[in-house]
Amino acid sequence: MNLKNPSQENVDFMLTEITSKLKMVNSGVFENLKLDQIHYDNLLDLYSLIHRKKLISPSEMQLFAEELSLIRV
Numbered sequence: 532m533n534l535k536n537p538s539q540e541n542v543d544f545m546l547t548e549i550t551s552k553l554k555m556v557n558s559g560v561f562e563n564l565k566l567d568q569i570h571y572d573n574l575l576d577l578y579s580l581i582h583r584k585k586l587i588s589p590s591e592m593q594l595f596a597e598e599l600s601l602i603r604v
Contacts, residue, residue: 534578537571545578549599552581553592561599569602577602 534541542564550558577598581587587595 534575537566539566542566542569542571542574545574549578549581549595553587553595553599555596564603568604570604573598574602 532541532544534545546558546561546564549555550561577595581595584591
């Protein structure tokens with residue numbers, strides 16, 4: 532999967548991976564986000580950062596969740 536190319540499939544994949552890794556209980560708020568409703572580059576940057584981390588502290592989880600809320604256009 533080439534995440535560099537914006538597509539709805541990539542958006543869905545990254546949001547699923549991010550919410551899973553952050554163990555977000557309220558991940559439903561990110562369901563059905565469309566490609567034209569988000570800043571794709573910001574989502575990709577956030578996904579890349581989270582994906583590289585082996586362990587995420589509770590304070591980092593909070594910061595990442597806050598950043599994730601800012602991806603909407």
